[in-house]
Amino acid sequence: MSVVVANPSASEDYFHFFGLHQQFKIDLPALDQAYLAIQKEVHPDRHARGSDAEQRLAMQMTTYANTALQTLKNPVQRGLYLCQLHGVDAQLETNTAMPTAFLMKQMDWRESLDERAEDLGELEVLMAEVQASKEETLAEIAQAIDGANNYVRAAELLRGLLFIEKFAIELDDAIDALI
Secondary structure (H helix, E strand, O other): OOOOOOOOOOOHHHHHHHHOOOOOOOHHHHHHHHHHHHHHOOOOHHHHHHHHHHHHHEEEEEHHHHHHHHHHHOOOOOHHHHHHHHHOOOOOOOOOOOOHHHHHHHHHHHHHHHHOOOOOHHHHHHHHHHHHHHHHHHHHHHHHHOOOOOOOHHHHHHHHHHHHEEEHHHHHHHHHHHH
């Protein structure tokens, strides 16, 4: 038995690997379906009796498919990957500059969390606001990438989305502590 799917070349990106268009808004069920089809062909158990080279290739393909799936399923990782494919480094570790309005909103949210840490109703209202901001940011990222091919702007928005998601986790923890 031989491995049906060839080893992905260095030029093949995760989107092409799954037969998807390179865009931020993707068809997640189609992604899952493509992943399952690939896994069915390359799963190491299917090649247990193959040569060492076939087994190694099956393991590499499985690892590649898993990494590709996780990258494309997560909106932040998908956006960062698209930016990278188009030569834009989001500089997550070194670029923490954010627009003043965004920083002010972050400060307001943190202040609200501190002041209302014991008020479940107020925290749930705050969570709704944070979720709305996250959805708005995701829509802006989709427009920057899919609509305008503006990967620099998308990288800025993705950095902001990471802040929003981190705060949402803290807020969710505060809500859980009250329940």
